Amino acid sequence: MINSFYEGIIVTCCVNIIAVLGMSVLTGFTRLFSFGNAGFMAIGAYTAAICSVQFHLPFALSILIGSAAAGIVAYLLGSLTIRLRGDYFLISCLGFGECVRVLFLYLRDITGGAVGYTGIPFRTTWIVALVCAIAAFIIAWNLIHSRFGQAFSAIRENEVAAAANGIDVVKYKKMSFVFSAIFAGWAGGLYAHYLQHITPVLFNLPKSCELVITTVLGGLGSLSGSVLGTLVVQLLPEFFRKFSEYRMLAYGIAVVLVILLRPSGLMGYKEFPDLFKKTGKKKSTGGA
Amino acid sequence: MNSNTPLLEMKGVEKHFGGVRAIDNFDLRVMPRDIYGLIGPNGAGKTTIFNTITGIYQADAGQIFFEGKDITKIRPHEAAAIGIARTFQNIRLFGNLSVKMNVIIACNIRGGYTMAEALLRLPRYRKVSKETEERAMKFLDSVGLTDKADDIASSLPYGHQRKLEIARAMATDPKLLLLDEPAAGMNEEESLDLVDFVKKLHRDNPITILMIEHHMDVVSRLCEQCTVLDFGKTLAQGTVEEVKQNEAVIAAYLGGEL
Numbered sequence: 451m452i453n454s455f456y457e458g459i460i461v462t463c464c465v466n467i468i469a470v471l472g473m474s475v476l477t478g479f480t481r482l483f484s485f486g487n488a489g490f491m492a493i494g495a496y497t498a499a500i501c502s503v504q505f506h507l508p509f510a511l512s513i514l515i516g517s518a519a520a521g522i523v524a525y526l527l528g529s530l531t532i533r534l535r536g537d538y539f540l541i542s543c544l545g546f547g548e549c550v551r552v553l554f555l556y557l558r559d560i561t562g563g564a565v566g567y568t569g570i571p572f573r574t575t576w577i578v579a580l581v582c583a584i585a586a587f588i589i590a591w592n593l594i595h596s597r598f599g600q601a602f603s604a605i606r607e608n609e610v611a612a613a614a615n616g617i618d619v620v621k622y623k624k625m626s627f628v629f630s631a632i633f634a635g636w637a638g639g640l641y642a643h644y645l646q647h648i649t650p651v652l653f654n655l656p657k658s659c660e661l662v663i664t665t666v667l668g669g670l671g672s673l674s675g676s677v678l679g680t681l682v683v684q685l686l687p688e689f690f691r692k693f694s695e696y697r698m699l700a701y702g703i704a705v706v707l708v709i710l711l712r713p714s715g716l717m718g719y720k721e722f723p724d725l726f727k728k729t730g731k732k733k734s735t736g737g738a
Numbered sequence: 739m740n741s742n743t744p745l746l747e748m749k750g751v752e753k754h755f756g757g758v759r760a761i762d763n764f765d766l767r768v769m770p771r772d773i774y775g776l777i778g779p780n781g782a783g784k785t786t787i788f789n790t791i792t793g794i795y796q797a798d799a800g801q802i803f804f805e806g807k808d809i810t811k812i813r814p815h816e817a818a819a820i821g822i823a824r825t826f827q828n829i830r831l832f833g834n835l836s837v838k839m840n841v842i843i844a845c846n847i848r849g850g851y852t853m854a855e856a857l858l859r860l861p862r863y864r865k866v867s868k869e870t871e872e873r874a875m876k877f878l879d880s881v882g883l884t885d886k887a888d889d890i891a892s893s894l895p896y897g898h899q900r901k902l903e904i905a906r907a908m909a910t911d912p913k914l915l916l917l918d919e920p921a922a923g924m925n926e927e928e929s930l931d932l933v934d935f936v937k938k939l940h941r942d943n944p945i946t947i948l949m950i951e952h953h954m955d956v957v958s959r960l961c962e963q964c965t966v967l968d969f970g971k972t973l974a975q976g977t978v979e980e981v982k983q984n985e986a987v988i989a990a991y992l993g994g995e996l
Contacts, residue, residue, distance in 0.1 A: 589857055596856030596863065597846040597870075604843045607832035613814035614792060614824055616847035616910055671834070719834055 457576045459688060464579035465641045466664070467680045468586040472633025473665040474676035475590055479599060480626040481606040481670075483540045485658045486547030487634045490520040492554060492653035494635025495642040496561055499570045502643065509573040513639040520635025521628050528624040547658050554650040566649035567642075574644035582640060586633060590673055593629065602626050603671075634661075656698060663701050667708055668715055675717025682716075743806050745770045745914055745946050746791070751800035753786055760786040762970040764800070768914070768963075773940055773947045775957045775964030775978070779990070782967040784950040785827055788916050792817045792824055804914070818847060823912035825903045827919045827950075833892035837883055837902055840891050841874040844909035874909065880942070881905040881935075897928060901935070908943065915939075917949040921956045933959045958982075966990075 452460075469491055476482050498516030501507045507515070531542040554561045561567050593599045601622045604612040613619050642648045660683065668679020687697050708715060748766040752759065761783040768774045776784045789795040791802060793812040802810045804820060812820075832840050850866035878884050881901040886894060891902060900920060907915060920936065921929040933956055940947055951957050957964060958978045966973040966987050974984040981987055 592857050592859055593853075596853075596867075597849070597851070598853060598856060600839065600843050600846060603835060603839075604832050607834060608830045610794065610814075611826070611830035611832065612843075613794075614818055614826075614830075615844040615906065616815050616818035617843075618813075618815045 452576060459685070460576040461574055461579040461640075461644045463681060463684045464576075464583035465574075465637045465644070466661075466684055467583045467677055468640070469634050469637035469661055470664045470668070470676045470680045471586050471590045471673060472630035472637075473661045474668070474670075474673055475593065475599075475602065475633075476626050476630035477662065477665050478670040478672065478676065479594060479606060480602040480623060481536075482623060482627065483536065483662065484543040484627070484630065485540060485655070485662060486543030486545070486550075487630060487661050488653040488655070488657035489543075489547035489550035490524060490631040490634035491638035491641070491657070492550050492650065493520045493523055494638030495648050495653070496554060496567060496638075497635070498639030499567050499642040499648060500560070502571055502573075503567075503569055509571070509643065513636060513643075516639035516642075517632045517635035520638070521632040524628045524631030525624065528627045532620060532623050532627060544655070544658070547653075548655060551650045551654055554653075561650070564649065564651075566647050568647045570642050570646045570648070572643065572646055574640045579640060579644070582636070586636065587673065587677065590633070594673060598622070598625065606671075660701065663705050666705060666715055669717030669719070670715055671719040672715065672717035672721055674722040675715055675720075678716055744768055744803070745772075745805060746948065747803040748787075748791075749801045749803075751787075751790060751797045751802060753783075753790055753795055754798050759970045761790070761967075764967075764970075764972060766965060768946060768948055770913075770946055771940075771944075772963060773936070773949070773961050775961035776948065776950045776967065777952075777954075777957060777964055777981075778967035778973075781969070783970040784967060785918055786970075787967075788824060788918055788950065791916065792822060818910050818912075821911065821913035822916065823907035823910045823914070824916035825900070825907055825918055825920065827922065829896075829899050829903050831891040831899060831903060831906075833890070835891055836887065837889050837891050837894065838871070838874055838878065838887040840902060840906050841877050841909045842870055844906045845870045845873050845877075847910045877905045877909045878902075880908070880939075896923060900932075904935075904939070908939070908945075912945060914946050914948065917947060917951075919950050919952065921951060921953045924953075926955075929953050929956050930959075932956065936960055 469487065473487055476484055494516035497519040498512040501512035501515050502509065527546055531539055534542060555564055601617045604615065604617055605619055605622060609619055664679045664683045665676055667683065669675030744767040746766065746768040748764055751761060751764045753761045764787065776787065778784055786795065790797050793814045793816065797810055801808060804822065832843065851863045855863040875884065875887065878887055881904060883898060883902060883905065886898065894902060921932050924932060936947065937960065961978055963976065964978055964981055965975045966981055968990045973986045973990055974981045
């Protein structure tokens, strides 16, 4: 129906869209930077893989347990670190991500160590991945447009004013962090059931950086921007395969350019529908 | 609660920063429905008092009561929840959000739906969201910003930003409204507008107001009672007329506005 090359591209895009949507809620809407979300992807991936292989659980249940595990770890970590100021929080996430990777490397009996965890059944077809990405977008969209997401935006804009208007800043920051981890875990679980073989190096620091970079490129405060950002970051290297070694270099340059030229990212605070609304408004005022 | 219980009472409250006594042995009684003024030169400790009431700072000594309950160790969002709302000296809006969203966020203090209801867009979420938006528009209407509802908050002119901040504070359904220098940066005409606006706010809503203000004409037009501070110490307390006659106050302001 669709050849494996294109299936690979679709699955990779969709998996990354899910992880980046989680980052978008955390970074774009709550203004918390995490350089450790690949760690949550790893927790989701390994947990889901172990559930499938060791315990023969159904695919959907394994994915669910993987995401839940990432969420629980984020809750525990967040309870310790969420009160830290922005830059210290960022560093603590970075440390966490590396800890997870190294831990999975050393727990050879459970995870297979550097050789990797193998024999995971192939379940993430391109259709499954696409359905999940769409569901993830709808969930994130509904969250952002609810009172919970509005509280995240209030915290991003002004923490003191948010608290003065009844928002428990610590609680909502933690909620946002857990949400981003659940999405990362979801993405990780799907990815494991596509690759069938996972190693800790898939979830290293550059992967965490890639997630942050994609979010910044797409636009902080825009979910549709995050999708666009992911497509750009994942698809461009496919078209320029020869230069794939320079991937990270290109990302770096892209981020510097975006921050200099368009600090709010490709989409800024706007969503796709807003772009059309704006032009419609201009037309109507022009006519009147 | 009988009518003799102050809405807000502070007893011997102290707050130190290093060696500096920002507020020293501070007492205050604000009765329900008062418009109460806090006056004093810059650095007198007025904003520190607001920050201690709303839990941004913890008092080093003394106690604070709200409706007779001890709130000395309250956290900021809890203060909002029990009915203490405030504005800030240097306006703190949610700058990149729309004017309407600023007020909606404050209206959300009522809650009304769960996370699951929101993620699945269940009927109760839709109903509450619609009601919240209507309430927000009502508050915007009361400050005359209805036609600016979709503008970005930071794009409003200064005077409108002040009004938006007050509308947002009112949207949390407060019993006590703390206004931190509402007339700051306004010329005489604008501050007279503000006086009318605050009077109307007080008349139309069952609120008590505690305000910090430099403009003496604003204070004498609005407040029945006031407290004058200097270097964290209370110089005088009483009606505005009494305070104006007080020698210590005159000395502190030496050639000032009083």
